Amino acid sequence: MVSARPAVQSLPVYKPGRNPADLAREIGVERAVKLASNEVAFPPLPAVVRAVTAAVAETNRYPDNGAVVLTRALADRYGVDPAQVATGCGAVAICQELAQAYNDPGTSIAFAWRSFEMYPLLARVAGARAVQVPLTPGRDGGSSDTHDLDALAAALDDTTRLVFVCNPNNPTGTAVRRPELERFLDAVPAETLVVLDEAYREFVTDADVPDGVDLMRGRPNVAVLRTFSKAWGLAGLRVGYLLAEDPAVAEAVRKTHLPFSVGMVAQAAAVAALASEAEVRTRCAAVVAERARLTGALRQRGFEVADSQANFVWLPLGERTVELAGALEARAVITRPFAGEGIRVTVGTPEEDDVFLAAVDDALAAPAP
Template identity: 50%
Template sequence: MSTPQPRANVAEIPPYVAGRPPTVRPGMTSYKLSSNENPYPPLPGVVEAVQAGVGAMNRYPDMGSTALYAALGESFGVPVDHLSVATGSVGLIYQLVQAFCDPGDEVVYAWRSFEAYPIAVTAAAATSVQVPVLADGRHDLDAMAAAVTDRTKIVLVCTPNNPTGPAVTQTELDAFLAKVPGHVLVVVDEAYVEFVRMDDAVDGIATYRRHDNVVLTRTFSKAYGLAGFRVGYAVAPAPIAGALRAVSLPFGVSTIAQAAAIASLERSAELFERVDELVAERARVVAGLREVGWDVPEPQGNFVWFGLGDRTAEFAAAADEAGIVVRPFAGEGARVSIGEDEANDRLISVAAAFR
């Protein structure tokens, strides 16, 4: 008897592997450093905004996200018709591939990079073109430009790159954009943009304003600490933003997510004080790791990368024994979030012993 069958590409979709929770160990506080979450609790005022939204849970969210669009437009100085919101920046990546790729079209991106890229591409029956990162974890933008063909519809530039950590410079991005044909969409995935502290850092807003084929994807999950509410936004020329809104899930961003995002934007000064503290802690962790002999790629997100190869699982097990859970990528390395001070101290100790 025949049964309904999904499209052939569905069977080829790789699973997304989320960072697992920490192992409970009696007498020891365990820490989750596997998902690049912000370790700080919500800002004062955000919880109150969410609680107010809960009282309207019997009503659908504002499908037009009117107040959120207005807040984003004011915060970043962009027209509201140049914006699109979704369930995190990952939701926007899915929508971009859905909106711009026909089956068989190519999407070029660095690898290893964000784990959701091949999932989104395969789900749309498009074709991934993975370009290896350089030895220091940076994008090989020259090789990525060379990989663009007449079948390429999208190029994804993850900066800072998740999971390896480095970010591209404005000079590098400008040179890359000069090589990419104007009909190819260039997605600058800036999920960790708030953590970047480097010379010649990318100015995403200025870049999108200069190019008709550039879209920025950002999220409230990381720096803003709203990972549980799933809200991100894209900044793009009006036709691209309109295409994203056209394929968006109706009522996808909940009432409380919209309220939390607006309240967070209103408290950006307090937020960035916390981001500065996390960046300072990142610098302390990197210095500690280098002091005990590790040469980690220059991190510009809220995480560090250990290129461990075949020893990845062994390192993850050692971290777990110490009460910290990391995100291993089998045969390649481990990504470790910057978390609470005690968790970071344990990471340095584990790394020192593992050498």
């Protein structure tokens, strides 16, 4: 009998957010609202639609494996050399490529926990040890929701090859500020690569939360990871990218890159999205305004909600998590529960968020089973 590696056999299967059409059919309603996957609610940018339509006519050919046009556009946007840029099939694919490039069995990957749920899975696939450092309360009396960078630095040892710092953090939405992050980066050994995972950077409004690209400059062991899936509205096309101060880091990612995994249509869409940055910023501002409204409404209902710097909010509900998430699904609202910890709620349209709030009110008013 052929068997996968034990580390792979024991891996949990990644569970994406439920399909709203499936839930609607299941509970017999016309429509369900999905606030589980941190997508933006806006339709694709007009320029993206035009670029995708044109690119489809060429899909009998392989895409450019080097994504040269997209790489140059990213290099120009961030003021780096193209050799410092690597693209991938979503940011998560680049995370896997980094683990493949830098980790052997016996080495380790360090990160805060809870954070992006793929980090520990990537470590196990690479045969590396996952070093999970607990979050700390971001404010007096609050729930643990913020990176403890001092503890993370103390957890590093001579086996640590990669450190992921998710900023803003997924799923809590909190972000670490410049002094703490600079102090941490200066404390990390030169042989350890720090990856600033900034998938939600475009939604940051706190001026004290630094742009990772600024902190990367002059630090050869720092790289920045970003994606087109969130603010840029290309979740269905899968394009992520890495910026590295040391070109050798980007080269290592390119060497472990699965050939042609960033498709022709995806590349064209990403280039068109970059050219529509003003419109993207307008959309992000609308998300931020709705985030503030949703946060205030939840606080009025007695929920503890930290100030989010992403396009979602976090409800630290502990043992109540699964119960409330199930009650919301029964009312045609899909959120992202993390059993025993909390619920992550994507900021949707005002109408979607009103449906969510009404479902919350109804669930809280329902008699206990």
